Amino acid sequence: MKNKRQIGSEHEIRVAEYLKQNGWQILTLNFRCRFGEIDLIAKEGNTLCFLEVKYRQADQYGDPAEAVDHKKQKRISNAASYYLYHNRIPSDTPCRFDIAAVTPSGIRLIRNAFDYTGNFN
Numbered sequence: 001m002k003n004k005r006q007i008g009s010e011h012e013i014r015v016a017e018y019l020k021q022n023g024w025q026i027l028t029l030n031f032r033c034r035f036g037e038i039d040l041i042a043k044e045g046n047t048l049c050f051l052e053v054k055y056r057q058a059d060q061y062g063d064p065a066e067a068v069d070h071k072k073q074k075r076i077s078n079a080a081s082y083y084l085y086h087n088r089i090p091s092d093t094p095c096r097f098d099i100a101a102v103t104p105s106g107i108r109l110i111r112n113a114f115d116y117t118g119n120f121n
Helices: 004-021 070-086
Strands: 025-033 036-044 047-055 095-103 106-114
Touching (some): 004 025, 004 036, 004 095, 004 106, 036 070, 047 070, 070 095
Parallel strands (some): 047 095
Antiparallel strands (some): 025 036, 036 047
């Protein structure tokens, strides 16, 4: 029996493969820092994308994207700020926050799913 982390990792890899097949460049899987974590960091064209991958095994559990609440958005935003700072990425780099909602029927990519909500200093 797989635990939630194993299942999540499998779907993160699945989403990374999907993105690569669609021309994205995968930069980082599972970026972690003291401010939070980001499932996938990728580039679509010139845009740096911070992706949260959410999986639901059945529709009765709701839309996977609904699980990315304000608190989760804030943690992702803070981790993204740290990633940008730590990697000396210029402040004028186009960035966005996406959600990859994964269900048995496929992957639904939600671009610009939420705005920056962090308070990283």
